Amino acid sequence: MSEQKKGSFLVDTFVFTKRSIITIIRNPLIFIPNLIISLFFLFVYEGGLSGISELPAFEGANYLAFILPVSIVSAAIGGAGGAGQALVKDLENGYFSRLLLTPSSRLAIVLGPIIAGMLQLLIQTVLILVVAYFLGLEVAAGFGGVIVVLLLTLGWGLAFAGYSVGVALRTKNAQSAQAGTFVFFPLIFLSTTFVPYELIEAGWLKVAATINPTTYLFEAMRSVFIDGWEAWPLVRGFLVIALLCAITISFSAISASKAVSAD
Amino acid sequence: MDGSISVQDLVKTYKGDVKAVQGVSFEVAEGEFFAFLGPNGAGKSTTVQILTTLVKPTTGSIRIGGVDVGEEPERVRWNIGVALQETGIDPVLTGRELIEMQARLFGFTKKEAKIRAVELLALVDLNDAADRPCGKYSGGMRRRLDLALTLVHKPKILFLDEPTTGLDPSNRKAIWKEIKRLNKEEGTTIFLTTQYLEEADQLADRISIINQGKIVASGSAEELKRTLGFDAIQLLFELDEEAEQAGQILVDVGENIERSKNEVTLYTENGTKLLPDLVRKLDEHNLSPKTLNVKPPSLDDVFINVTNEQKERA
Ligand SMILES: Nc1ncnc2c1ncn2[C@@H]1O[C@H](COP(=O)(O)OP(=O)(O)OP(=O)(O)O)[C@@H](O)[C@H]1O
Ligand SMILES: [Mg+2]
Numbered sequence: 001m002s003e004q005k006k007g008s009f010l011v012d013t014f015v016f017t018k019r020s021i022i023t024i025i026r027n028p029l030i031f032i033p034n035l036i037i038s039l040f041f042l043f044v045y046e047g048g049l050s051g052i053s054e055l056p057a058f059e060g061a062n063y064l065a066f067i068l069p070v071s072i073v074s075a076a077i078g079g080a081g082g083a084g085q086a087l088v089k090d091l092e093n094g095y096f097s098r099l100l101l102t103p104s105s106r107l108a109i110v111l112g113p114i115i116a117g118m119l120q121l122l123i124q125t126v127l128i129l130v131v132a133y134f135l136g137l138e139v140a141a142g143f144g145g146v147i148v149v150l151l152l153t154l155g156w157g158l159a160f161a162g163y164s165v166g167v168a169l170r171t172k173n174a175q176s177a178q179a180g181t182f183v184f185f186p187l188i189f190l191s192t193t194f195v196p197y198e199l200i201e202a203g204w205l206k207v208a209a210t211i212n213p214t215t216y217l218f219e220a221m222r223s224v225f226i227d228g229w230e231a232w233p234l235v236r237g238f239l240v241i242a243l244l245c246a247i248t249i250s251f252s253a254i255s256a257s258k259a260v261s262a263d
Numbered sequence: 264m265d266g267s268i269s270v271q272d273l274v275k276t277y278k279g280d281v282k283a284v285q286g287v288s289f290e291v292a293e294g295e296f297f298a299f300l301g302p303n304g305a306g307k308s309t310t311v312q313i314l315t316t317l318v319k320p321t322t323g324s325i326r327i328g329g330v331d332v333g334e335e336p337e338r339v340r341w342n343i344g345v346a347l348q349e350t351g352i353d354p355v356l357t358g359r360e361l362i363e364m365q366a367r368l369f370g371f372t373k374k375e376a377k378i379r380a381v382e383l384l385a386l387v388d389l390n391d392a393a394d395r396p397c398g399k400y401s402g403g404m405r406r407r408l409d410l411a412l413t414l415v416h417k418p419k420i421l422f423l424d425e426p427t428t429g430l431d432p433s434n435r436k437a438i439w440k441e442i443k444r445l446n447k448e449e450g451t452t453i454f455l456t457t458q459y460l461e462e463a464d465q466l467a468d469r470i471s472i473i474n475q476g477k478i479v480a481s482g483s484a485e486e487l488k489r490t491l492g493f494d495a496i497q498l499l500f501e502l503d504e505e506a507e508q509a510g511q512i513l514v515d516v517g518e519n520i521e522r523s524k525n526e527v528t529l530y531t532e533n534g535t536k537l538l539p540d541l542v543r544k545l546d547e548h549n550l551s552p553k554t555l556n557v558k559p560p561s562l563d564d565v566f567i568n569v570t571n572e573q574k575e576r577a
Contacts, residue, residue: 007337007370015367023355026396090353098351098412100317102368103340 012104016112020086024120030085034078035124039131042071045194046135052195062226065139068132069221070193072125072153073214077188079121080157081181083113084164088177091168091259110169110256114161121157125150137225145224148234155241156217160184162248169255191215216240264328264342266293266419266452268314273323275309283309285476287323291454291469293419296446298467299456300566306476307456308348311424314454315345327420341369344418348425348456350409354398358389358408361397362415369416383411386441402429410438414445420452421445427462439466460566472566489532496529496541498552509550516541 024030045067052063087110090096099109129137129146139145167180190208192200192215200206209215220237223230268291275284284306291297301307312318314325316336325332327339353361359380366376384393387407392400397408406429413421423442427435443466445451457463463470464484471481480487500506503525510522513529516537521528531537535557545551 007368012368015364019353019356019360019364022360023353026355093354094347094349094351095353096351097317097347097349098365099368101315101340101343101345101351102365103337104368 007103007105009105009108012108013111013115016104016108017115020083020113020116021119023086024082024116030082031079031120031124035075035127038071038075038078038124038128041074042068042128042132042135045070055199062136062138064132064135064137065225066196066222067194068128068137068225069149069218070188071132072128072149072221073156073217074188075124075128076121076153076157077160077181077184079124080117080159080161081164082120083117083161084166084168084177084180085174086113086116087165087168088172088174091172092174096259106256107253110165110252114158114165117161118154118157121153122150125153139225140228141224145228148224149221152217152220152237152241155238155245159241159244159248162245162252166248166252166255169252169259172259187212187214192218213240213244264330264338264419266342266450267291267326267328268297268420268452268454269324269326269329270310270314271324273310273313273325274321275306275313275318276321282476284313284320287473287476287478289471289478289481291452293452294446294450296453296466296468297455298463298470299454299473300458300460300463300470301456301473302458304475305473307473308424310473311345311347311422311454311456315343315422316340341416342418343420343422344413344416345422346409346413346424346426348428350405351412352397352400352405352408355396357394357396358384358400358411359393361408362411365412365415371416379415383414386414387411388437403431403434406430407434407438410441417449418451421454423453423455425456425458427457427459442466494531494535495558496531496537497554497556497558498527498529499554500525500527500550500552505550508548509545509552512544512548512550513541516544 042064046064087096090099096109100106129149141148163183164177164181168177171177171180186208190205191212192209197206197209197215200209216233216236217240220233223233268289270290271288273284273287274282276282287306287310289297299307299310309318313320314327314332316332316339319333328342330338332339356364362380362383363373363376366379367373371379380393384390387410389404389407389411392404397405400408406426410423410426413423421442426442427438430438439462442453442455446453446466453466455463455467467484469481469483470487471478472487473479498506498509500509506522506525506527509527510520513527514520516529516531520530529537529541538557542555
């Protein structure tokens with residue numbers, strides 16, 4: 001009877017995504033602290049550091065627009081990391097095996113939490129942007145610029161979600177998966193986080209900022225907030241993110257196929 | 264695809280040279296109830312995980328319903344229901360949500376999934392808890408929900424890895440009844456692992472005893488008991504003298520006879536066959552026992568015997 005049945009990738013993905021969203025909604029503690037920390041960043045840095053934007057290197061830019069990408073990106077890390085955390089929980093309580101025993105698409109099993117994480121991240125980012133708007137944010141590139149920022153954030157989130165899912169499937173325990181997320185703190189802070197490149201004093205930090213992909217993400221977002229439409233920072237930003245996604249998503253796909261055939 | 268299982272020379276060596284399964288072969292026919300019996304660490308769960316596509320074998324060939332597990336795992340998954348030793352349940356979702364989701368993954372429409380959930384919740388007696396998060400369920404409730412999830416798509420073959428461990432006697436009996444019904448009425452092939460000898464004895468058509476990764480005995484419960492040797496006929500008399508007299512009369516009836524006080528125990532290959540002859544002989548001497556019992560050796564005896572033999576040899 002069930003012999004001729006074929007699985008539907010779309011139905012599977014929908015079912016897994018819906019389930020991940022329900023899980024997130026029922027555990028608001030998973031994302032609320034992270035969101036609060038990101039907003040906290042925004043208030044504190046804007047309140048405490050905005051004076052430095054008087055320096056000529058800022059070329060008259062508003063410090064709020066300058067620091068906003070840092071807040072958005074750090075929130076994105078928490079949101080995307082949730083995808084890996086969710087899989088670790090499934091692995092630990094045995095539900096992952098139950099899912100592997102269904103004929104559903106293996107890709108859909110890991111895609112569900114990733115898509116849910118992306119949606120969460122989108123909502124978070126919009127919230128942060130709304131708060132920034134009330135703090136006086138003006139976007140030089142207009143509404144289109146906001147869309148670009150959302151796309152950049154999603155791309156960054158996807159790259160990080162791929163990474164967190166890969167680490168989760170490999171380590172199969174919550175502590176290691178959590179430890180894996182620490183990689184991203186240096187990525188945020190060893191960059192043009194608080195001041196433009198020209199103002200970074202230490203030579204080693206200049207080097208770090210140059211090779212750090214996050215720098216190009218910050219620069220792309222800042223260009224639409226502060227300068228309007230400029231091709232080069234955007235091209236560079238999207239290229240860097242595409243490259244990162246390619247690496248981390250392959251990493252998670254390979255990890256997933258390994259997790260399926262335990263040895 | 265039918266309901267048969269065929270395993271040839273299955274070997275599984277885990278990392279670190281852990282030889283979990285060392286060359287196991289067996290066949291289960293469609294509609295048969297097969298039990299895998301063995302002590303802790305014997306390799307039962309490893310075998311289940313390999314047969315159900317979760318773990319790759321080191322070597323060996325496995326066909327489920329004629330389909331090669333390594334080549335077409337997805338086709339196999341459509342037709343099997345698996346309850347692993349550790350229940351697999353998401354604590355955040357409710358029992359109903361879990362069943363509905365499982366049904367959707369097996370190709371049910373939303374509506375069909377809802378109907379199936381109602382049926383299954385009633386079957387495993389979880390109506391009252393259906394809309395509570397499973398994280399709050401008791402161990403026994405979790406087991407029953409896990410079983411419901413296993414049955415969602417009405418699989419042709421059921422793999423049950425110690426399905427009644429941790430259940431109270433009444434729940435255990437209820438599960439036995441349902442498994443039996445699925446086997447007898449729906450013709451579902453059952454592969455059950457258990458440490459309850461009583462369970463295998465009562466339910467299974469055929470039993471294989473596995474120890475240290477190898478099958479050490481196979482057959483029906485009756486056959487296994489017979490391999491141990493003999494039935495025991497136990498006669499209890501009113502007086503010790505009667506027992507003594509009976510002992511003398513019956514000395515050439517069985518293979519072996521033992522007497523203590525008012526009790527005579529006779530060991531013989533087939534107790535029931537011998538019984539009429541025995542009663543007639545006693546009657547001729549005007550002896551009638553107070554009670555008379557024919558006891559096959561228990562499966563316990565077989566199990567302990569077979570697994571101990573192994574240990575001694577190793
Ligand atoms: N993932 C694994 N990695 C390494 N060794 C394993 C793994 N799973 C099982 N083993 C080992 O394989 C052997 C057989 O284990 P298995 O779980 O199959 O036994 P079992 O018969 O199911 O025992 P029990 O009755 O306790 O459930 C054991 O020595 C066990 O330690
Ligand atoms: Mg086991």
